[in-house]
Amino acid sequence: MPETQPPTAAAAGPAADAGPAAGAAPVTGATIQLENLSKRYHGSALPAVDSVNMEIGAGELVVFVGPSGCGKSTLLKMINRLIEPTSGRIRIGGEDVTRIDPVKLRRKVGYAIQASGLFPHMTVGDNIGLVPKMIGWSKTKVKDRVEEMLDLVGLDPKEFHGRYPRQLSGGQQQRVGVARALAADPPVLLMDEPFGAVDPITRDHLQDELIRLQRELHKTIVFVTHDFDEAVKLGDRIVVLREQSHIAQFDTPEAILTNPSDDFVSGFVGAGAALKRLNLTRVRDVGIADFPTVSVDDPLQSIFDRLRAGTHSELLLLDRKGRPYKWLRRGDLMRAKGSLARAGTLVGDYVTRDATLRDALEAVLTDSSGRVAVTGRRGEYIGVVDMETLMNSVHELLEEDRLSAMEAQHELEETRAQQTHLAQEGGAAAGPVPENGAGSSVAGGGGRLEGK
Numbered sequence: 212m213p214e215t216q217p218p219t220a221a222a223a224g225p226a227a228d229a230g231p232a233a234g235a236a237p238v239t240g241a242t243i244q245l246e247n248l249s250k251r252y253h254g255s256a257l258p259a260v261d262s263v264n265m266e267i268g269a270g271e272l273v274v275f276v277g278p279s280g281c282g283k284s285t286l287l288k289m290i291n292r293l294i295e296p297t298s299g300r301i302r303i304g305g306e307d308v309t310r311i312d313p314v315k316l317r318r319k320v321g322y323a324i325q326a327s328g329l330f331p332h333m334t335v336g337d338n339i340g341l342v343p344k345m346i347g348w349s350k351t352k353v354k355d356r357v358e359e360m361l362d363l364v365g366l367d368p369k370e371f372h373g374r375y376p377r378q379l380s381g382g383q384q385q386r387v388g389v390a391r392a393l394a395a396d397p398p399v400l401l402m403d404e405p406f407g408a409v410d411p412i413t414r415d416h417l418q419d420e421l422i423r424l425q426r427e428l429h430k431t432i433v434f435v436t437h438d439f440d441e442a443v444k445l446g447d448r449i450v451v452l453r454e455q456s457h458i459a460q461f462d463t464p465e466a467i468l469t470n471p472s473d474d475f476v477s478g479f480v481g482a483g484a485a486l487k488r489l490n491l492t493r494v495r496d497v498g499i500a501d502f503p504t505v506s507v508d509d510p511l512q513s514i515f516d517r518l519r520a521g522t523h524s525e526l527l528l529l530d531r532k533g534r535p536y537k538w539l540r541r542g543d544l545m546r547a548k549g550s551l552a553r554a555g556t557l558v559g560d561y562v563t564r565d566a567t568l569r570d571a572l573e574a575v576l577t578d579s580s581g582r583v584a585v586t587g588r589r590g591e592y593i594g595v596v597d598m599e600t601l602m603n604s605v606h607e608l609l610e611e612d613r614l615s616a617m618e619a620q621h622e623l624e625e626t627r628a629q630q631t632h633l634a635q636e637g638g639a640a641a642g643p644v645p646e647n648g649a650g651s652s653v654a655g656g657g658g659r660l661e662g663k
């Protein structure tokens with residue numbers, strides 16, 4: 212049985228679909244299929260998870276969200292059989308793993324949890340190398356892998372290899388937790404609120420790191436969170452769960468934001484869908500404008516002449532490495548008295564092309580200039596994004612969402628009409644059409660049609 216498989220049309224979620232990551236790296240994940248999966252805890256009247264059917268495509272990042280106690284963790288832990296199902300079936304990469312040796316199963320499935328779950332008495336290196344060592348890799352191979360993994364999660368192997376978990380910050384511990392989960396190169400990674408215990412800024416960085424990692428690795432990732440914003444930011448698709456893990460909606464973040472299947476999902480999405488939409492778009496996707504720049508090496512007189520020439524009332528001063536340094540206005544230079552040291556306003560904030568529009572908007576709102584500088588990998592100036600561009604982009608995005616929701620609605624109505632017609636003619640093949648996206652049976656991909 213192959214551990215990995217290429218993306219298929221049926222399995223392909225948005226990660227394996229078109230988009231910036233397409234073609235960038237091979238999909239190394241495997242499909243996950245849950246069939247009538249249930250869990251009733253001993254002594255409980257009702258099952259915690261009630262007959263879930265779900266298919267997650269190879270290379271997809273799917274997020275489970277839902278209210279406390281709805282069974283998210285139970286459902287997740289049944290995938291690697293940390294919790295044994297009461298009934299139903301789990302397939303990974305097509306293989307029925309419901310009854311195989313759970314230890315063997317866990318080699319296919321990495322697992323990262325809140326507060327990292329590292330063994331405190333073991334060094335970072337030993338923690339990461341644990342599973343590869345257990346499955347019989349040679350010492351050299353384990354050592355190389357540990358270094359590779361530390362590098363992958365942005366920690367210097369020389370510095371961190373020999374440290375103990377207590378000598379790391381919360382964010383660094385989480386990174387090591389992810390490195391450990393990926394060490395044996397499993398096709399599937401389960402993440403149970405992995406960033407729940409860190410502060411919001413570190414959390415934001417860890418989320419960005421996960422997006423970058425997934426762009427490189429294309430694993431199949433199932434991620435549990437309480438936080439809908441986190442789900443929107445990370446998920447190729449989101450599963451909104453209600454009590455007993457009944458699936459309220461399984462769809463792309465865009466579709467859930469713009470076309471929630473019912474009041475339960477709308478309540479979960481909450482207010483501010485337009486703002487949440489900003490989390491889904493990156494600065495690279497909007498128009499990055501040119502801005503007139505000058506360098507600290509330019510003679511003061513030439514800078515002055517450019518400002519006086521009048522086409523621009525403002526210039527961006529770059530430092531010797533080409534990084535944004537100061538915004539210069541005409542009046543600033545008048546008061547500069549022969550030195551740039553006293554002139555202009557320091558550039559307070561900047562964003563990269565991978566930043567979300569929400570980050571860009573925040574930066575624009577906090578900068579009195581009404582724009583934000585966009586920088587490259589080494590902090591070098593690329594361009595600027597201003598308030599007007601952001602507002603226009605958001606309007607366009609919302610309009611596109613509205614149109615695709617209308618299209619989906621139209622298709623749904625046509626399918627219904629066709630089926631009614633077939634049923635009236637006694638067409639035996641006509642099956643029922645769902646009323647909305649609710650119900651616990653959802654296969655890969657087709658969620659859009661199930662919107663309201």
Ligand SMILES: Nc1ncnc2c1ncn2[C@@H]1O[C@H](COP(=O)(O)OP(=O)(O)OP(=O)(O)O)[C@@H](O)[C@H]1O
Pocket residue numbers: 252253255259277278279280281282283284285286437
């Ligand atoms: N070991 C157990 N024995 C009995 N009942 C349990 C056990 N573990 C969980 N439950 C119950 O099963 C239900 C689902 O729990 P689970 O932890 O999966 O939910 P959750 O959605 O992950 O919750 P949270 O978001 O609060 O972590 C809850 O009602 C919980 O009380």
